[in-house]
Amino acid sequence: xxxxxxxxxxxxxxxxxxxxxxxxxxxxxxxxxxxxxxxxxxxxxxxxxxxxxxxxxxxxxxxxxxxxxxxxxxxxxxxxxxxxxxxxxxxxxxxxxxxxxxxxxxxxxxxxxxxxxxxxxxxxxxxxxxxxxxxxxxxxxxxxxxxxxxxxxxxxxxxxxxxxxxxxxxxxxxxxxxxxxxxxxxxxxxxxxxxxxxxxxxxxxxxxxxxxxxxxxxxxxxxxxxxxxxxxxxxxxxxxxxxxxxxxxxxxxxxxxxxxxxxxxxxxxxxxxxxxxxxxxxx
Amino acid sequence: xxxxxxxxxxxxxxxxxxxxxxxxxxxxxxxxxxxxxxxxxxxxxxxxxxxxxxxxxxxxxxxxxxxxxxxxxxxxxxxxxxxxxxxxxxxxxxxxxxxxxxxxxxxxxxxxxxxxxxxxxxxxxxxxxxxxxxxxxxxxxxxxxxxxxxxxxxxxxxxxxxxxxxxxxxxxxxxxxxxxxxxxxxxxxxxxxxxxxxxxxxxxxxxxxxxxxxxxxxxxxxxxxxxxxxxxxxxxxxxxxxxxxxxxxxxxxxxxxxxxxxxxxxxxxxxxxxxxxxxxxxxxxxxxxxxxxxxxxxxxxxxxxxxxxxxxxxxxxxxxxx
Ligand SMILES: Cc1ncc(C[n+]2csc(CCOP(=O)(O)OP(=O)(O)O)c2C)c(N)n1
Ligand SMILES: [Mg+2]
Numbered sequence: 001x002x003x004x005x006x007x008x009x010x011x012x013x014x015x016x017x018x019x020x021x022x023x024x025x026x027x028x029x030x031x032x033x034x035x036x037x038x039x040x041x042x043x044x045x046x047x048x049x050x051x052x053x054x055x056x057x058x059x060x061x062x063x064x065x066x067x068x069x070x071x072x073x074x075x076x077x078x079x080x081x082x083x084x085x086x087x088x089x090x091x092x093x094x095x096x097x098x099x100x101x102x103x104x105x106x107x108x109x110x111x112x113x114x115x116x117x118x119x120x121x122x123x124x125x126x127x128x129x130x131x132x133x134x135x136x137x138x139x140x141x142x143x144x145x146x147x148x149x150x151x152x153x154x155x156x157x158x159x160x161x162x163x164x165x166x167x168x169x170x171x172x173x174x175x176x177x178x179x180x181x182x183x184x185x186x187x188x189x190x191x192x193x194x195x196x197x198x199x200x201x202x203x204x205x206x207x208x209x210x211x212x213x214x215x216x217x218x219x220x221x222x223x224x225x226x227x228x229x230x231x232x233x234x235x236x237x238x239x240x241x242x243x244x245x246x247x248x249x250x251x252x253x254x255x256x257x258x259x260x261x262x263x264x265x266x267x268x269x270x271x272x273x274x275x276x277x278x279x280x281x282x283x
Numbered sequence: 284x285x286x287x288x289x290x291x292x293x294x295x296x297x298x299x300x301x302x303x304x305x306x307x308x309x310x311x312x313x314x315x316x317x318x319x320x321x322x323x324x325x326x327x328x329x330x331x332x333x334x335x336x337x338x339x340x341x342x343x344x345x346x347x348x349x350x351x352x353x354x355x356x357x358x359x360x361x362x363x364x365x366x367x368x369x370x371x372x373x374x375x376x377x378x379x380x381x382x383x384x385x386x387x388x389x390x391x392x393x394x395x396x397x398x399x400x401x402x403x404x405x406x407x408x409x410x411x412x413x414x415x416x417x418x419x420x421x422x423x424x425x426x427x428x429x430x431x432x433x434x435x436x437x438x439x440x441x442x443x444x445x446x447x448x449x450x451x452x453x454x455x456x457x458x459x460x461x462x463x464x465x466x467x468x469x470x471x472x473x474x475x476x477x478x479x480x481x482x483x484x485x486x487x488x489x490x491x492x493x494x495x496x497x498x499x500x501x502x503x504x505x506x507x508x509x510x511x512x513x514x515x516x517x518x519x520x521x522x523x524x525x526x527x528x529x530x531x532x533x534x535x536x537x538x539x540x541x542x543x544x545x546x547x548x549x550x551x552x553x554x555x556x557x558x559x560x561x562x563x564x565x566x567x568x569x570x571x572x573x574x575x576x577x578x579x580x581x582x583x584x585x586x587x588x589x590x591x592x593x594x595x596x597x598x599x600x601x602x603x604x605x
Binding site: 027029030071096097098099100102103104105107109110118119120121122123152153155156157184185186192193 | 322324325326327328344345346347348350351373374378406407408409410411412574576577578579582583586
């Protein structure tokens, strides 16, 4: 299948952002901030980088896998899953409502296609991704496992248990990314619990670290994912420091923790949608 | 419907129990200089901001690192501090069970584990956050006291009272705006059940948010001539077995109601008490071995069988077994 152009990918991003703010507005709860900030990353993965089948199979043999550790940014994932064919985009309107498959945080319990493990309680996704990457090796399946974490999430101890584990076991089919938006619930990460030099930390744990200077530039996201892929297969995992702006794409939501987990009201929704072209048709 | 109903307790205002915690925390901080606070990136959600602002030196933001928080809290007691930890109930218990078990409970440390967003009523965040097993985990731990107050006023009173009690406490509260139907500035006595409504036909033992549902159920039952006794089990451990046995000696049957799994919950404790001392028919309202899901609090209480209607139903069933 032919890969979409940069312009097409940007158009998809715009629609995904519309989906995000509409979903969160529709139920007056959820997490728009980092969902908007990570839109380019998700679109690059699902529409360009990953080999994946729309027919969902939980074991994912013969395809690339993605895990979301910072599960609260489910809106961007659900939108991208729907827009890439896992389920109808109409279902996005059920987000966070009772009897929905689109739980507040990603879950397997209701059987939503595309989700392989529950997340939402932070700090657990990297460990699961390591396990899935080890399973791929045991299965002689030479596809890649991707995982995304938050930067505030780096404060969880389990992340560093996992960080130690992957290089030790030569998990070199794994690309982990950190959404470096500098924000978490109570404020800037620097003030809440300073992460200091993440690059040096991950390198000291035995990872190959690459940096994406602007994670809201789809071209840059694609080239760093390409670069990351080139580093696989030599005994070490890859860590991608993905710098993004929380709330990117909606001017009044950008760069603040305030929009980490609140919903826009009617006027704010209208203002947000005014900044985002409807490219694929709203659900 | 609640408005026209002749309930024995009434309310004019609704507030979240977590705000009762936040306000009580500030007050106890003013009263007792040894009280200190810790929070894992949820200061706003736990309503700990006012304390932090007034006592910045006695407050520690630990970031998203709950296991570390429990250990640091245990350490702070060595030297006489009284740490109150704050995070969601799930991350206050399951995530840090062994840290609590070893460094706090087994070591007899005076830590107050303050847990918000307990149960289904946190709503839309869904099952990953809706812990329904926390009471079970905590009440199994030797030395641990488990408190689950019913409204804003009672939560505030409990938050203040636990500072004067020496030993580990698990204080459970929630997110939804809930009727305030108990008195302001009430005295909170740990371990002492509160008989809120006298009755003779059936004993309803309720805890947390479901105490209000029990109060409404009592009024509905009274309209049908059934006299229910409503007892507020704000302290699940130590359980006030005397109050339970006294009540059931009179009524001859009981219903328990809680926003928790049936397995391991307050109802289990009541059942144990009855079976060992005074076997009597018992029906239990609670979540029957399933996880929760996203939805509005009222929708979830309805779907998972925890509201007034379910208490009424359970009463009728237990009466038929008498
Ligand atoms: C174990 C755990 N503790 C606390 C929370 C509550 N929580 C949800 S998101 C969040 C902040 C996460 O920060 P970050 O990873 O930077 O994500 P961002 O705010 O950038 O979306 C917190 C504390 C949680 N979900 N899980
Ligand atoms: Mg962040």
